Amino acid sequence: MNLEISIAGIKLRHPLMNASGILGYAREHILKLIRYGVAAIVTKTITPKPKRGYDPPILIELPNGGLINAVGLENPGKEAIPELVNEAKRHYMPILVSIGGVNEQEFIEVASVANDAGADAIEINLSCPHTKGYGIEIGTDPHNVYNVVKSVASVVSIPIIAKLGLSDKVVEAAGKAIEAGAKALTLINTIKSLYIDVYTLKPVLTNIFGGLSGPPIHPIAVRVVYEVYKEFQPEIIGCGGISSWIDAAEFIIAGARALQIGTALRGGSQNVIVSILEGLRNWMLIHGFRDIREAIGISVRG
Amino acid sequence: MNYMVGKYSVRPAKVVSNIEIAKDIYILELEPLHLHEIPQPFNFFMIWVPRVDEIPLCIADFDGRKLKFLYKIRGDGTKALAKHYKDMMVGIKGPLGKGVNIRPTLNSKWLVIAGGIGIAPIPYLIKTWKNYGINIDLLWGVKTMDEIFNIYNFFPSSVGSKIILATEDCRYKNGYCGTVVDALRCIDVKEYNGIIAIGPNSMLKIICLELYELNPYIALETMVKCGMGICGSCYIKASDKLLCTDGPVFSCSEVIEHLRSSNINY
Numbered sequence: 001m002n003l004e005i006s007i008a009g010i011k012l013r014h015p016l017m018n019a020s021g022i023l024g025y026a027r028e029h030i031l032k033l034i035r036y037g038v039a040a041i042v043t044k045t046i047t048p049k050p051k052r053g054y055d056p057p058i059l060i061e062l063p064n065g066g067l068i069n070a071v072g073l074e075n076p077g078k079e080a081i082p083e084l085v086n087e088a089k090r091h092y093m094p095i096l097v098s099i100g101g102v103n104e105q106e107f108i109e110v111a112s113v114a115n116d117a118g119a120d121a122i123e124i125n126l127s128c129p130h131t132k133g134y135g136i137e138i139g140t141d142p143h144n145v146y147n148v149v150k151s152v153a154s155v156v157s158i159p160i161i162a163k164l165g166l167s168d169k170v171v172e173a174a175g176k177a178i179e180a181g182a183k184a185l186t187l188i189n190t191i192k193s194l195y196i197d198v199y200t201l202k203p204v205l206t207n208i209f210g211g212l213s214g215p216p217i218h219p220i221a222v223r224v225v226y227e228v229y230k231e232f233q234p235e236i237i238g239c240g241g242i243s244s245w246i247d248a249a250e251f252i253i254a255g256a257r258a259l260q261i262g263t264a265l266r267g268g269s270q271n272v273i274v275s276i277l278e279g280l281r282n283w284m285l286i287h288g289f290r291d292i293r294e295a296i297g298i299s300v301r302g
Numbered sequence: 303m304n305y306m307v308g309k310y311s312v313r314p315a316k317v318v319s320n321i322e323i324a325k326d327i328y329i330l331e332l333e334p335l336h337l338h339e340i341p342q343p344f345n346f347f348m349i350w351v352p353r354v355d356e357i358p359l360c361i362a363d364f365d366g367r368k369l370k371f372l373y374k375i376r377g378d379g380t381k382a383l384a385k386h387y388k389d390m391m392v393g394i395k396g397p398l399g400k401g402v403n404i405r406p407t408l409n410s411k412w413l414v415i416a417g418g419i420g421i422a423p424i425p426y427l428i429k430t431w432k433n434y435g436i437n438i439d440l441l442w443g444v445k446t447m448d449e450i451f452n453i454y455n456f457f458p459s460s461v462g463s464k465i466i467l468a469t470e471d472c473r474y475k476n477g478y479c480g481t482v483v484d485a486l487r488c489i490d491v492k493e494y495n496g497i498i499a500i501g502p503n504s505m506l507k508i509i510c511l512e513l514y515e516l517n518p519y520i521a522l523e524t525m526v527k528c529g530m531g532i533c534g535s536c537y538i539k540a541s542d543k544l545l546c547t548d549g550p551v552f553s554c555s556e557v558i559e560h561l562r563s564s565n566i567n568y
Contacts, residue, residue, distance in 0.1 A: 028541060032544065056356035059529075060310070067310075202352045266530040
């Protein structure tokens with residue numbers, strides 16, 4: 001059975017990578033992610049200048065099994081990109097550099113560094129829900145999405161992947177991203193949310209609002225992938241609440257070629273990726289798929 | 303009350319007591335409404351001080367129901383925590399970390415070296431290991447005598463362990479005059495089956511370098527933000543390890559590069 005896949009022209013030995021924001025801003029993080037068994041590394045979102053992020057609490061597990069986070073795009077700034085790329089290359093591991101900014105110029109600035117450092121692709125974070133000015137404000141407007149992707153595409157030679165968040169216009173925004181030159185789409189980001197502690201009567205996160213991830217958002221992400229695939233059949237990286245092979249398989253039949261895992265990696269669990277891959281292989285056997293590509297979007301076509 | 307949530311959730315805990323037992327050093331007793339699992343020595347909790355901070359604290363004692371923590375006033379978070387009185391609520395996330403993942407042999411003798419507030423997890427270690435028949439001698443060094451409190455009084459299960467004190471201001475007359483490392487040099491470490499050290503990185507660096515062939519264990523302290531291996535703040539330099547999911551206890555050989563690169567002098 002073949003689990004190899006290519007996304008935006010990058011060859012992957014299997015479809016699973018980490019979601020941006022899971023470690024990914026230090027050499028040591030790259031080593032840890034490789035240990036988890038990912039087929040590619042996605043860095044933390046890198047901004048032009050270092051960002052300190054919020055003070056704790058920044059990340060809380062919810063009673064419903066989700067996670068809420070407001071890390072505040074903590075990152076060492078664009079100067080750290082070459083070191084991250086080199087570390088991944090030392091291990092023959094494809095690396096996608098996630099980039100963030102408050103305007104086109106900032107996106108271009110970081111993208112150029114990633115391009116020159118030899119990253120395999122750029123993932124444009126157009127959807128961070130908790131850091132003012134850095135994401136969802138841009139990503140919900142299809143016109144802005146077009147402009148940011150277009151301007152980054154004009155300065156880099158490596159493939160661009162646009163990461164979009166949930167919005168009423170996400171299908172339209174997806175179309176605009178492709179039109180502007182995105183080779184693939186990552187769908188979706190965390191969803192703006194709030195968690196209040198009923199014992200102390202106070203919001204828990206320092207930033208008050210955060211991004212919801214994990215199992216509660218999985219059906220929403222599957223819906224977005226399905227709709228976007230149905231409309232444009234682009235290359236899609238499914239992201240949102242994958243914790244078992246079933247969640248992964250569902251994304252694939254909705255139209256995703258590759259997948260990102262975030263919340264399920266909490267606690268440093270070493271066998272999450274391995275067990276999802278094993279489950280996918282068994283599932284392919286049941287259906288007689290010899291190649292994972294046979295399953296992509298099959299529920300949409302049927 | 304049924305409160306089924308994971309260990310990375312913030313769970314309510316009531317303050318039972320919170321008293322200053324030495325200069326700027328407090329002992330906090332909490333009663334969680336729901337405990338996720340039995341904590342191990344060197345497990346830590348993130349203590350949420352609502353709307354102020356979330357502070358990582360190693361467990362100092364556990365009686366099956368109540369958790370005790372030792373902490374030192376360091377910043378706004380601990381300052382705010384110190385103002386919490388009986389029956390006030392805080393949140394706790396944990397137990398976090400691997401705890402002490404060492405399997406000592408029965409009836410062995412260990413030396414524990416603590417610097418300053420590094421003493422925090424030691425009473426619970428002594429209590430837990432005592433049940434396995436392991437004998438701990440404790441060497442505890444502080445800068446000034448007013449940081450010292452009577453461990454036997456506050457943690458009665460420590461009685462029976464030998465405690466050796468060192469003060470840098472030399473005001474404590476029944477102990478060593480000097481740093482914990484100075485005192486350590488006067489001790490025959492080879493008579494112990496194992497060594498665990500906890501304290502500032504500067505101290506741990508010297509201990510790891512001087513006793514490297516014995517490969518002691520050390521408990522590191524670095525910035526912890528999320529506590530669940532996602533944010534990456536607590537990565538150990540030149541390794542694939544994170545303090546919050548792989549530590550805080552490591553062997554010197556695992557973290558020597560981290561300590562070397564900390565750029566510290568003693």
